[in-house]
Amino acid sequence: MVGSSHDLLESLVKYDPPNEGQDLAASGPLSTKGRSKLPPVEKAPQLTQIDEILNAILPPREVDGEDGKSQLQYVSAQPSTRLDVINLQEQLDQRLQYRQARETGICPIREELYAQTFDELIREVTIDCPERGLLLLRVRDEIRMTIAAYQTLYESSVAFGTRKSLQAEQGKAGLEPKIGGLETEKRDLERQGAGGQLKNGKNGKKKFQ
Numbered sequence: 001m002v003g004s005s006h007d008l009l010e011s012l013v014k015y016d017p018p019n020e021g022q023d024l025a026a027s028g029p030l031s032t033k034g035r036s037k038l039p040p041v042e043k044a045p046q047l048t049q050i051d052e053i054l055n056a057i058l059p060p061r062e063v064d065g066e067d068g069k070s071q072l073q074y075v076s077a078q079p080s081t082r083l084d085v086i087n088l089q090e091q092l093d094q095r096l097q098y099r100q101a102r103e104t105g106i107c108p109i110r111e112e113l114y115a116q117t118f119d120e121l122i123r124e125v126t127i128d129c130p131e132r133g134l135l136l137l138r139v140r141d142e143i144r145m146t147i148a149a150y151q152t153l154y155e156s157s158v159a160f161g162t163r164k165s166l167q168a169e170q171g172k173a174g175l176e177p178k179i180g181g182l183e184t185e186k187r188d189l190e191r192q193g194a195g196g197q198l199k200n201g202k203n204g205k206k207k208f209q
Contacts, residue, residue, distance in 0.1 A: 011116050012088065012091060012092060012095070012113065012116035012117050012119075012120050013058060013075060013116055013119050013120045013123060014075070014076040014078070014080075014084075014120060014123065015061070015073045015074065015075055015076055016073065016074050016075070016076045016077075016078075017073070018063050018065060018071040018072065018073045019071055019072055019073075019074075049130070050077060050126065050127060050130060051074075051077055053126060053130055053133065053134070054074075054075050054077055054123060054126060054127070055074060055075065057075075057119075057122060057123070057126065057133065057137050058075040058119055058122075058123060060072045060073055060074045060075070061073050075123055076123070077127060078127075079124070079127050079128065080124040080127075084124075085124070088117065088120060088121075092113060092114075092117050095113050096109075096110065096113060099113070101113065118140060119140075121136070122136045122137060122140065
């Protein structure tokens with residue numbers, strides 16, 4: 001079932017309703033929750049730590065409340081069912097189609113939607129098994145660093161190609177006067193050669209006569 005246009009623009013990550021009694025000014029900086037220190041994978045987190053792990057993996061986001069004040073919305077700690085996973089897949093397909101994401105090649109829209117889907121899967125796995133969620137977090141961060149490295153390499157290559165192209169254009173502009181002079185000299189030599197051939201031809205005819 002296709003949702004409204006507003007629903008199709010919402011994040012695929014499941015969040016709790018905004019804290020109506022807690023505005024952003026009263027809760028402090030937005031990034032405070034996201035700086036929680038994650039426990040090592042070898043140490044099994046306690047149930048009371050799951051919320052902290054989720055908030056560290058997926059920091060709360062800032063939303064506008066009905067009264068116009070900015071409020072914090074935390075990621076949901078509610079476990080997901082098999083039906084939720086099926087709905088997630090359907091919502092992903094709907095958003096890819098609605099936002100006209102390209103099926104192949106580089107597409108920021110497709111990248112964004114798949115990143116949201118992966119974050120939602122990390123959320124679901126973390127609630128069920130925090131250790132597995134922390135491992136998935138490491139995989140996600142490694143993928144992001146790899147993509148960022150390739151983007152930097154691509155941008156450097158484009159910049160290098162642009163500089164070389166400009167240098168070639170500048171060098172070509174500097175050679176144009178010399179090329180023009182050589183072409184003029186070539187035409188003069190061709191005329192001199194043609195005149196010499198004509199003169200030699202006339203002298204040869206006189207000798208035979």
